[in-house]
Amino acid sequence: MTAYDEDVLAAAPARRPGRRRDDSKDDVILEAARQLIAERGYEGMTMDAVAERAGTGKATVYRRWPSKVELTVDAVICGRPLLTIDDVPDTGSLRSDLLATRGVPQGTRNDELMHGLHQAAQADPQVAAVFHEQFVAARTALMRGLLERAKERGEIAPGRDLDMIATVAPAMIAYQKVVAGKKVGPEFIERMIDTIILPLATGTTPLPTAPGDPA
Numbered sequence: 001m002t003a004y005d006e007d008v009l010a011a012a013p014a015r016r017p018g019r020r021r022d023d024s025k026d027d028v029i030l031e032a033a034r035q036l037i038a039e040r041g042y043e044g045m046t047m048d049a050v051a052e053r054a055g056t057g058k059a060t061v062y063r064r065w066p067s068k069v070e071l072t073v074d075a076v077i078c079g080r081p082l083l084t085i086d087d088v089p090d091t092g093s094l095r096s097d098l099l100a101t102r103g104v105p106q107g108t109r110n111d112e113l114m115h116g117l118h119q120a121a122q123a124d125p126q127v128a129a130v131f132h133e134q135f136v137a138a139r140t141a142l143m144r145g146l147l148e149r150a151k152e153r154g155e156i157a158p159g160r161d162l163d164m165i166a167t168v169a170p171a172m173i174a175y176q177k178v179v180a181g182k183k184v185g186p187e188f189i190e191r192m193i194d195t196i197i198l199p200l201a202t203g204t205t206p207l208p209t210a211p212g213d214p215a
Contacts (some may be wrong), residue, residue: 029054029061033075038113042072042120042127072120073130083138085145094150094201098169098193101142102186139170147201157203165200172196 032053036045047068051058065071083101091097121131143166150156172192176182195206 025054025056025060026064027078029056029064029071030075030078033071034113037072037075037116037120041116042123045072045116047071069124069126072117072124072127076117076127076130076134083142085142085149088142088146090149092153094146094153094155095193095198097146097149098197099190101146102189135174136170139173140166143167143169150201156201160201160203162201165197168200169193169197 029050032050033045036049036053040049045068047061047065048058050071051061054061061071065074088097088101091100117127117131117135121128144162147156147162147166151162156162169192173184176184176188198204199206
């Protein structure tokens with residue numbers, strides 16, 4: 001560097017630092033998006049409405065998420081951390097392991113949000129990919145892990161197709177929530193385990209439903 005360059009740099013005004021991003025607003029905006037998707041569906045969730053619900057300006061939302069699709073994708077991912085086999089305690093039996101998944105925190109568990117996200121998945125391939133990863137692939141992988149654990153304990157009947165069986169519970173839950181529009185409560189989960197999952201995996205006779213249970 002020459003003496004001239006040093007003089008120029010010394011005479012130049014100091015560069016003013018830009019405004020630092022307030023990361024605390026990210027969670028507020030994402031939660032606002034999740035609430036609106038649950039309340040109004042994907043079509044009813046607008047960037048303007050998210051900004052209003054989050055108590056911030058539209059420019060703040062758009063600086064972080066240039067599009068509604070990107071905001072929805074991040075809202076899904078941040079709201080639903082992927083559940084893995086390591087999150088479910090080894091209880092010693094497949095039935096108890098499956099029942100234990102009901103008490104494991106799984107982020108946002110809201111049927112209205114699920115329905116709204118399904119609408120978003122139908123509307124945009126990018127959301128559909130995240131929806132599949134978060135709601136289908138993750139649950140199928142968890143089921144596969146629980147079945148493998150049970151196989152190591154000697155609970156699985158010979159010749160069982162664990163890949164196929166692993167898809168049954170996630171498919172039934174998705175149908176119940178998204179297609180039938182019904183809530184998936186503890187009773188539904190337990191009945192599904194006893195009458196479908198365990199017989200498929202272990203070759204045992206399905207446990208009978210209690211008197212008065214719906215057919």
